[in-house]
Amino acid sequence: MIIELGHYALVLALATAIIQAALPVLGVRRGDRSLMDLASSAAIVSFLLVFFSFAVLTFAYVTSDFSVRNVWENSHSLKPLIYKVSGVWGNHEGSMLLWLLILVFFSMLVASFGRNLPDTLKANVLAVQAWISTAFTLFILLTSNPFARLVPAPGEGRDLNPVLQDIGLAIHPPLLYLGYVGFSVCFSFAIAALIEGRIDAAWARWVRPWTLAAWTALTAGIAMGSYWAYYELGWGGWWFWDPVENASFMPWLAGTALLHSALVMEKREALKIWTVLLAILTFSLSLLGTFLVRSGVLTSVHAFATDPTRGVFILAILVLFIGGAFALFALRASHLKAGGLFAPISREGALVLNNLILTTATATVLTGTLYPLVLEALTGDKISVGAPFFNITFGLLMLPLLFAVPFGPLLAWKRGDLAGAGQRLFAATAAGLLVAAVLYHAKNGGPILAPLGIGLGAYLILGAVTDLMLRSGIGKVAGRVAARRLAGLPRSAFGTALAHIGLGVTLIGIVAVTAYETETVVEMKPGMLAEAGGGYTLRFDGMREGRGPNYTEDSGHFTVSQGGVKVTEIWSSKRLYSARRMPTTEAGIRTFGLSQLYVSLGDEMAGGGIVVRIWWKPLILCIWGGALFMMTGGIVSLSDRRLRVGTPSRARKAPPLAVGAAE
Amino acid sequence: MTRKQKRLAIIGAGVGFLTAAVLLVMFAFSQAVAYFYVPGDLAKADLAPGTRIRLGGLVEMGSVKRGEGKTVTFSVTDTLASVPVTYVGILPDLFREGQGVVAEGAFVSGSPVFVADTVLAKHDETYMPKDVADRLQAQGVTLGGKENIK
Numbered sequence: 001m002i003i004e005l006g007h008y009a010l011v012l013a014l015a016t017a018i019i020q021a022a023l024p025v026l027g028v029r030r031g032d033r034s035l036m037d038l039a040s041s042a043a044i045v046s047f048l049l050v051f052f053s054f055a056v057l058t059f060a061y062v063t064s065d066f067s068v069r070n071v072w073e074n075s076h077s078l079k080p081l082i083y084k085v086s087g088v089w090g091n092h093e094g095s096m097l098l099w100l101l102i103l104v105f106f107s108m109l110v111a112s113f114g115r116n117l118p119d120t121l122k123a124n125v126l127a128v129q130a131w132i133s134t135a136f137t138l139f140i141l142l143t144s145n146p147f148a149r150l151v152p153a154p155g156e157g158r159d160l161n162p163v164l165q166d167i168g169l170a171i172h173p174p175l176l177y178l179g180y181v182g183f184s185v186c187f188s189f190a191i192a193a194l195i196e197g198r199i200d201a202a203w204a205r206w207v208r209p210w211t212l213a214a215w216t217a218l219t220a221g222i223a224m225g226s227y228w229a230y231y232e233l234g235w236g237g238w239w240f241w242d243p244v245e246n247a248s249f250m251p252w253l254a255g256t257a258l259l260h261s262a263l264v265m266e267k268r269e270a271l272k273i274w275t276v277l278l279a280i281l282t283f284s285l286s287l288l289g290t291f292l293v294r295s296g297v298l299t300s301v302h303a304f305a306t307d308p309t310r311g312v313f314i315l316a317i318l319v320l321f322i323g324g325a326f327a328l329f330a331l332r333a334s335h336l337k338a339g340g341l342f343a344p345i346s347r348e349g350a351l352v353l354n355n356l357i358l359t360t361a362t363a364t365v366l367t368g369t370l371y372p373l374v375l376e377a378l379t380g381d382k383i384s385v386g387a388p389f390f391n392i393t394f395g396l397l398m399l400p401l402l403f404a405v406p407f408g409p410l411l412a413w414k415r416g417d418l419a420g421a422g423q424r425l426f427a428a429t430a431a432g433l434l435v436a437a438v439l440y441h442a443k444n445g446g447p448i449l450a451p452l453g454i455g456l457g458a459y460l461i462l463g464a465v466t467d468l469m470l471r472s473g474i475g476k477v478a479g480r481v482a483a484r485r486l487a488g489l490p491r492s493a494f495g496t497a498l499a500h501i502g503l504g505v506t507l508i509g510i511v512a513v514t515a516y517e518t519e520t521v522v523e524m525k526p527g528m529l530a531e532a533g534g535g536y537t538l539r540f541d542g543m544r545e546g547r548g549p550n551y552t553e554d555s556g557h558f559t560v561s562q563g564g565v566k567v568t569e570i571w572s573s574k575r576l577y578s579a580r581r582m583p584t585t586e587a588g589i590r591t592f593g594l595s596q597l598y599v600s601l602g603d604e605m606a607g608g609g610i611v612v613r614i615w616w617k618p619l620i621l622c623i624w625g626g627a628l629f630m631m632t633g634g635i636v637s638l639s640d641r642r643l644r645v646g647t648p649s650r651a652r653k654a655p656p657l658a659v660g661a662a663e
Numbered sequence: 664m665t666r667k668q669k670r671l672a673i674i675g676a677g678v679g680f681l682t683a684a685v686l687l688v689m690f691a692f693s694q695a696v697a698y699f700y701v702p703g704d705l706a707k708a709d710l711a712p713g714t715r716i717r718l719g720g721l722v723e724m725g726s727v728k729r730g731e732g733k734t735v736t737f738s739v740t741d742t743l744a745s746v747p748v749t750y751v752g753i754l755p756d757l758f759r760e761g762q763g764v765v766a767e768g769a770f771v772s773g774s775p776v777f778v779a780d781t782v783l784a785k786h787d788e789t790y791m792p793k794d795v796a797d798r799l800q801a802q803g804v805t806l807g808g809k810e811n812i813k
Contacts, residue, residue, distance in 0.1 A: 234756070344669060344672045356676065357680070360680055360681060364687070364688050368688075368691075381698065382699035383699060384696070384717050386767075388694065388695035389691045392687065392691040392695060393684070393687045396687060397683075521733045521751070521752050523733060582757070583757070600753065601753075602753030605729060606729070613753050
């Protein structure tokens with residue numbers, strides 16, 4: 001019964017979405033306030049309905065109601081509670097419902113916190129959000145109904161794919177979707193602006209917090225997915241340039257560009273048309289990602305089911321929204337007035353360079369991801385475009401950006417002084433080169449590129465710190481004055497610095513792991529020793545059998561020693577999940593500072609030995625640590641008073657008391 | 664600089680950068696792309712030794728031999744032809760005889776043995792690399808994957 005109620009709530013949500021999609025637009029045309037106001041209430045009702053629907057599905061999972069087909073296919077009564085809950089989105093139908101839930105969640109946020117948006121803009125934005133949610137609710141109801149029943153109800157479920165039974169996977173999809181779908185708000189704002197044919201700096205100020213929030217969540221989601229792949233798949237890699245990874249990476253790149261171009265628009269009223277285009281592009285890439293991952297054109301852990309009608313349906317949504325958006329853009333873009341002159345060497349110029357490089361890089365990733373699909377459709381040839389392609393193109397294209405990043409914040413708006421900025425970055429550059437030289441010496445030569453890469457990372461970090469130092473006058477004025485000035489800097493200045501530091505930290509991690517990791521594959525019998533890299537030695541002590549709630553496992557025990565002294569021990573295991581008879585590798589990982597020792601087990605050999613794969617991953621935690629910096633930067637920026645969601649210019653009219661309270 | 668010149672400078676930089684990107688992509692496509700073959704296609708493919716390809720098919724029953732230490736040999740078949748493969752390292756969890764597999768690597772000059780550096784059989788027990796499934800279905804082989812679902 002409750003299941004049917006959940007299903008029914010979703011149907012009601014569709015009806016509400018259709019109302020929200022049509023009437024507010026009509027209201028804007030007729031200047032009818034009551035029709036426009038309908039958008040907000042509809043958005044809130046829509047959210048409550050979808051939330052209820054989602055809660056019902058979660059309830060079915062938690063109570064292991066196998067009469068629901070979706071639960072039977074993806075759950076098991078013995079599964080730990082947390083994986084019963086995360087199992088809700090560990091499958092096609094449930095994950096689409098989560099997608100929808102987050103979409104209406106954002107609409108609800110716009111409705112509740114967008115009080116100071118102009119009425120017409122708000123009505124249009126919410127209507128566009130409803131167009132999207134109508135399409136996706138239809139998709140769920142018509143092709144991917146999670147509430148379909150199974151008669152007679154089986155006694156036991158088929159369990160969730162074991163590699164998805166992991167805490168990282170419990171959090172990764174919601175975060176990723178918060179990012180993906182968060183960009184829908186930017187898209188809706190762009191479309192609303194095109195419909196109205198009017199756009200100004202205030203628009204950018206309204207859009208930027210949403211962009212920041214979505215970008216921060218997407219950063220977290222991608223980092224989490226990467227870390228999950230690293231420790232759960234047992235291959236020791238952290239990024240595979242897999243099409244599904246690219247699907248999430250492209251909106252991130254475009255979103256990063258959008259974040260920067262919205263800055264120019266907000267401060268200088270320039271790059272309007274470009275910013276609108278980027279907002280459309282970013283969400284289009286999110287939709288494309290959803291299509292690639294959910295339609296089954298790609299086979300991967302994310303393609304839960306391949307059903308051709310679903311692929312066609314999502315493709316139709318994709319074509320409709322992207323095509324419609326670009327058609328509208330082509331019609332209306334010329335109406336938007338350009339403004340804000342600037343010299344090529346200026347803050348604006350630097351941000352244009354940022355946008356140029358990021359969008360070109362996005363385009364190459366897109367090319368590499370889609371080329372095999374297009375080629376197969378055209379000629380029938382099957383090819384794989386792997387990591388080498390992306391390393392060459394993406395890596396080389398991004399290189400100039402990395403050099404330019406510290407310059408950006410040091411250049412003045414309108415007309416900048418490149419030589420002056422270079423002079424002020426002298427210390428950072430020198431320190432970067434010094435790091436490279438010392439490292440080159442310490443490694444007794446070896447490849448020169450790796451030390452240079454790490455030096456570049458150091459230069460990025462110090463460049464960001466230089467900006468903060470210059471702004472606060474550290475070293476120029478008395479310490480107390482500088483401290484006060486530093487505290488008085490807008491939070492977004494810290495956000496920028498933190499995000500740029502994060503870029504440097506990630507770069508250092510990537511270069512260190514790529515250049516200096518060691519991999520040892522060795523057959524070991526109990527008592528044998530192996531050099532593990534990083535100065536550590538590994539002794540294999542033997543195997544032990546164990547069992548968990550829904551699996552059995554063989555674990556290998558290893559003792560780690562350094563210079564003959566025992567440091568720690570590692571368990572590495574292979575699990576067999578009973579319901580699906582599916583084996584998985586649970587790598588044994590130990591962290592030493594920022595580096596990790598990674599041990600995964602292979603096959604047992606005839607003579608009683610076992611193949612062991614040992615990696616030494618120097619500074620690998622920097623890769624995700626950098627992402628953490630970027631996220632922190634996003635959150636700090638978001639907390640900037642000037643940017644707080646729904647605190648644009650009109651806040652000045654508020655009584656002084658309220659302003660004081662907000663400080 | 665006049666407005667026109669400024670705009671020209673920005674457009675010029677953009678076009679220059681895009682050209683570089685296009686050249687880079689074309690270069691990378693000529694270097695870093697692997698074509699997919701099943702064993703039956705190899706005879707007519709006429710590959711130069713050392714060309715990187717992806718070889719897909721089923722792991723032939725009874726063909727997996729663990730050699731000394733870490734080397735594994737097995738055969739990949741599409742039921743029409745079969746190719747011996749050697750691989751050094753740890754096979755994926757889901758590598759099994761009779762199941763779908765994709766091996767990436769190259770033939771060494773003058774030898775019929777395919778030397779793989781990557782073996783994929785990933786993620787799911789019913790996983791069949793899409794390429795393999797398509798080719799095998801085209802050749803009328805029924806896939807064993809479905810019966811495994813209890």
